[in-house]
Amino acid sequence: MTDADRFHSTAFALACCAALAGCDAGPRAVELRPxxxxxxxxxxxVYAAHCVACHGARLEGQPNWRDRDASGRLPAPPHDASGHTWHHPDEQLFALTKYGVAKVAGLKDYQTSMPVYEGVLSDAEIVAVLSWIKAQWPAEVRAKHDRINQAARENR
Structure with a gap:
């Protein structure tokens, strides 16, 4: 398992715990509206103004997004079906966007190029950009994401 894999596993587990347990990592009931x-x-x-520069016009992300760059940071991942965005429930995606990986995952010293959007974008704008991203996914990926959301709701 690479460092990036360990990070993503840790971030996912901690963010899910925070989002599902009602911690301050995000609201309890976020629902994307694709x-x-x-x-x-x-x-x-919102995507064109705040996200496209790193995540790409076609949601393709940056090259070698799983490998740390010279600064030790992970490049921007794709948000299309080839990436891992759709593997995470709505609440987690919202919390990661609003509060950032370091806060949500409890990794105080984690360095990332991903901005924190708390105080920059409203909650409605964050839901809207995530909804636009989801609306771009193929139907089968959206259906899988819906099942992930259902499982997350059932575990609250």
Whole structure:
């Protein structure tokens, strides 16, 4: 297992625990709205303004996103079906975007190029951008993500 794999496993476990246990890592009931045209349109605008520079116009992310760069940071991952975004429930995606990986995963000294959007984007804008991302996924990936969300809700 690589350091990146260990990080993602740790971050996922801690963020799920925080999101599902009602810790301060995010709201208890976040639900993305990829079928709502107004939300998706806002999300597209937010993505273009805040995300596209790193995550790409086609959600492709940066090259070698699983390997740390010269600064020791992980490049921006893809948000398309080839990435891991859809493996995480809505609450976790929201918390990671709003509060950042270090806070959500409890990794105080973790260095990342991903900005923290608390105080930059409203909660509605964060939900909108995540909804736009989800709206771009193929139907089968969206269905898998819906099942992940259902399991997360059942475990609250």
């Amino acid at each position: 079928a709502d045209p107004q939300v998706v349109q806002l999300g597209q605008q």
